[in-house]
Amino acid sequence: MPRAFPFETPIAADALIDRREELHRLHLAATDGAHVRLAGPRRYGKTSLLLAHERSLQQTGWRTVHVDFYGVTSLVEVCARIATAYGRLRDTKVRSHLTALGSRLGLTLGTAGIGMTVGPRQAQLSQESALTAAAELLDLPLRLFERDRVSTLVVFDEFQDLLSAGSTLDGLLRSHVQYHGDAATYIYAGSQPSMMRRLFTDRERPLYGQAEPLELFPLPLDEVLVELSDRFAALGRDPGEALEPLVVATAGHPQRTMLLAHLLHRELELRESGGTALGRSESSHLDSQDAGDGAPAADDRPDGLALADALVDLALTQTSEAHHANWDQLSSGKKAVLAALADGIRPTGSRATERSGLTRGALQSALRDVAREGQHVSRIVTGPAPAGHWRFVDPLFASWVSRRGQRG
Ligand SMILES: Nc1ncnc2c1ncn2[C@@H]1O[C@H](COP(=O)(O)OP(=O)(O)OP(=O)(O)O)[C@@H](O)[C@H]1O
Numbered sequence: 001m002p003r004a005f006p007f008e009t010p011i012a013a014d015a016l017i018d019r020r021e022e023l024h025r026l027h028l029a030a031t032d033g034a035h036v037r038l039a040g041p042r043r044y045g046k047t048s049l050l051l052a053h054e055r056s057l058q059q060t061g062w063r064t065v066h067v068d069f070y071g072v073t074s075l076v077e078v079c080a081r082i083a084t085a086y087g088r089l090r091d092t093k094v095r096s097h098l099t100a101l102g103s104r105l106g107l108t109l110g111t112a113g114i115g116m117t118v119g120p121r122q123a124q125l126s127q128e129s130a131l132t133a134a135a136e137l138l139d140l141p142l143r144l145f146e147r148d149r150v151s152t153l154v155v156f157d158e159f160q161d162l163l164s165a166g167s168t169l170d171g172l173l174r175s176h177v178q179y180h181g182d183a184a185t186y187i188y189a190g191s192q193p194s195m196m197r198r199l200f201t202d203r204e205r206p207l208y209g210q211a212e213p214l215e216l217f218p219l220p221l222d223e224v225l226v227e228l229s230d231r232f233a234a235l236g237r238d239p240g241e242a243l244e245p246l247v248v249a250t251a252g253h254p255q256r257t258m259l260l261a262h263l264l265h266r267e268l269e270l271r272e273s274g275g276t277a278l279g280r281s282e283s284s285h286l287d288s289q290d291a292g293d294g295a296p297a298a299d300d301r302p303d304g305l306a307l308a309d310a311l312v313d314l315a316l317t318q319t320s321e322a323h324h325a326n327w328d329q330l331s332s333g334k335k336a337v338l339a340a341l342a343d344g345i346r347p348t349g350s351r352a353t354e355r356s357g358l359t360r361g362a363l364q365s366a367l368r369d370v371a372r373e374g375q376h377v378s379r380i381v382t383g384p385a386p387a388g389h390w391r392f393v394d395p396l397f398a399s400w401v402s403r404r405g406q407r408g
């Protein structure tokens with residue numbers, strides 16, 4: 001059964017909370033023939049937004065292709081990803097085009113019709129053949145447009161990973177894309193805001209100035225609260241006073257919002273059958289239907305704010321490995337800055353220098369770096385907080401950082 005509050009994979013268009021303005025901007029850009037670069041931190045709903053946009057364009061006669069560059073390491077893999085995306089069109093002419101291209105270059109079209117597979121033989125394709133394949137694949141929208149005059153929206157998701165396959169591939173891309181005119185419009189989406197900025201705003205890079213920026217921000221809390229209340233009501237569950245503090249705690253982070261809504265929903269379901277996922281050992285798993293011996297009596301079960309706190313603790317337990325991994329990768333300066341921010345201390349003030357034993361200059365430089373990277377903190381630009389304040393991108397990471405000394 002699909003989850004009532006999906007939090008693991010991109011979600012369907014009708015499950016999106018808000019993002020109307022972003023969808024509108026994407027629509028205008030497509031009809032203007034303008035390319036867009038979409039940047040947002042991990043798990044902010046980039047792919048979900050793009051899939052919704054693609055679906056709405058398909059309904060108005062566009063062809064859409066979604067290429068995922070996540071983790072690509074070679075040009076052959078890049079070719080395979082593009083071919084896979086076109087293979088999904090289930091268009092017999094596109095498929096025969098891909099097959100012909102494949103047989104010329106020694107690539108195999110998967111029997112499921114999904115795309116090209118890269119076997120050991122293909123991995124040894126000469127660089128020259130790979131470049132020819134890439135050129136032809138990149139020009140597919142042009143060939144298709146010549147045939148049927150239908151424009152293609154090409155989405156390059158996890159675009160920053162393209163450069164791991166070759167540091168000059170953005171140049172190769174541009175040398176094709178710039179001649180596509182009415183045949184194609186492009187969206188470049190990436191989860192490293194600083195890298196995305198560099199690719200498109202550095203004069204030295206081939207894609208400089210080639211796409212309009214669109215940045216994803218947290219979801220508006222009032223909309224989240226209304227929408228989640230409606231969804232709980234439709235499911236026949238009453239979250240009571242616990243929902244509002246959970247929405248506040250997740251601070252509009254899309255995936256964290258849905259994760260906590262899921263945990264709350266599961267808890268309400270479990271309670272209905274006399275169980276609970278709370279008050280047991282840390283190793284217990286929420287999806288277990290069995291209340292177990294350690295479950296507190298029904299009267300002792302937390303509600304309202306206490307329930308919200310307990311669910312945040314549970315979410316922290318479930319996600320702590322990822323927080324550990326994030327933390328371990330940080331330099332001591334970045335750790336000091338993030339620890340100060342998580343504890344509500346000025347990250348470059350005297351308390352922060354005392355606590356960390358680092359100089360003010362070192363903390364300032366670390367703060368500049370974490371801000372530029374945009375992975376863990378971002379500057380608050382709107383809302384009631386004074387400009388210049390910082391927010392953690394992931395509110396669970398903020399709690400983890402703040403409590404890390406209290407764990408074993
Ligand atoms: N507008 C939204 N409304 C409700 N939930 C959302 C929304 N956007 C994203 N989510 C939640 O965030 C999760 C991740 O979404 P998605 O995979 O689209 O993000 P992403 O930015 O592409 O992530 P990644 O960086 O991993 O590629 C979804 O499973 C869903 O729970």
Ligand SMILES: [Mg+2]
Nearest residue numbers: 046047048157
């Ligand atoms: Mg994604």
